Amino acid sequence: MSVIVRLIANFLRERPWQFALAVTLCALGLASAVGIVWLQSVLESHARRQAEGIDIVVGAKGSALQNVLTAVYYLDVPNGNIRLSDVEKLRSHPQVAQVIPLAMGDSAAGARIVGAGNEFVDFYGATVASGALPSAPLEAVIGASVATRAKLKIGDQFVGAHGMGDGAEEVGGHESYPYVVTGILKPTGRVIDQLVVTPMQSVWLVHEGHTGATEPEATFALVKARGPVAMATLPRFINSIDGLQAAVPAMESARLLTSFDWVAVVVKAFAAILIFAAMASLLGALLQALARREPEIALLRAMGASRLRIASLVFGESLLLVLVGALLAGCLLAAGAWAMTTFVLPGIGIDATDGILLWLAGLTVALLLAFVATIPVLWRSFSIDVAAQMSSR
């Protein structure tokens, strides 16, 4: 083993806690910075993926953002219902390529029950893993995540609870209308993995007499437009129909993400501060160590070590610390990605290549910062008075 490598190894062994602190700070700084940028990219791409193919969400008049959050991401509650006859008007419009009406209102085992035709399943590109798609009211096909979480299997029965999300009632008066699981879908990485899909008639049946409506209603209609011109003119047409509101998911999502831009800036600034603190700690540790090692470096110089050799020793030490920190950061990021896909957002598509590229970019920045932080140490090591160090006893 090269004498320089051995000296670096011995140097790091001498003060393990001091260097462990520098490595930990470096790992935390790097993991935070890369993690935030990665998370932002994952969430944006996840949001885009969920809205893929949905050009316009048609819902009851109210908040457009609320309609998108409910009909595309299943995160909110609807503004109200819309008449099915109005949806049929849309279907016959020449600029509309596809319309999928949805009926909502209940949930089961923490998953939302969506009343829709089997075209809804096709729309998300989902296929049946076992069983079959529903063919009669009160039959249901469940998303892959729902099946895992609720431990439901083909033939099992369950009862819907009135309401959606966390606010859903435990018992909603729907005990007389148990659903039966006829099929389980394969995972898709899209929102359908988290849903229970049943024919619209099931929702009407369960809520018969509850809504006071005089004609069949839907909660939303997902609309696919015929080209960009249709995208521009259809919302105006939809909004002209009494009781309907058009919301464009791409626009609403962009508006939502923009409103959270400042949070990303604050968190990125915090991560940058962490990285700088890590580099300051590294610089402090190296300077402190250098003060103790002046005789050793003077000896190396006296034995003929060139300044380049001394530079390789000093840089080798600091870059090794940053590399160890970066490896630790990589482990933290991998653990974070695993926790996210397992506990926080199961089924979310995380692109590992993106993560690795971002990690490499972060590592490059950290190495550059470490290089800069090491220059003062190198400067001091070059100005050691070899003659004085070799003379004093």
Place this chain on the structure above:
Amino acid sequence: MAALLTVDNLSHRYNAQVSLSFASFAVTSGELLLVRGPSGCGKSTLLHLLGGVIPIGSNAGAAVIDGQALTALTGAERDALRPFVVGWMPQRHSMINSISVLDNVLLPVALARKVMAADRARAVDLLRALDIEVLATRRPAEISVGQSARVNLARALVTQPKLLLADEPTAALDAESVVAVASQLSAYVHGGGCALVASHDARLRERLLAALGTRMSERDASQ
């Protein structure tokens, strides 16, 4: 025979108050020059100038080692003289504590190139000749001051330099260590080496004189 080391009107100014002027001299291979003088007369400074760790100022005289004028060399070129042309045994017997005594002896070689089996064998031979072979695997913190001096001499000689600069090699050493150091210095000179030894240790002078006879000369450091 042409001189391996020539020093001509060399001087060094530390600051406005402290300035040193050195005697001119020449030493050939197979000779030892003992540089005498009381503490502070500039013996160590002379060795630092010749060893290349202090640059020779302009108009501060000349020194030529093995045909190379030190004043014409850059810092990197002076560094490159150590350890294969000039072997240096500094006054301070410092070592790297985290590696073994044998690795400390081999340090000048390891810093310059890959350590070969022949280097290792030479290092062990030197430790044996200095009667400290048993210390090879020990750490520097586990050996005495006298033993450290001997390890330092072995380190200065392991590269078989043409010129050895030894700065107070026996200061504060016990008699046994003085004998070992003097014996190895004599062997080096008898083997064709050229040595410049700065010392005011009478014990070392006597030993060297007895072993080297006319191969040894003496001179005061300053003019």
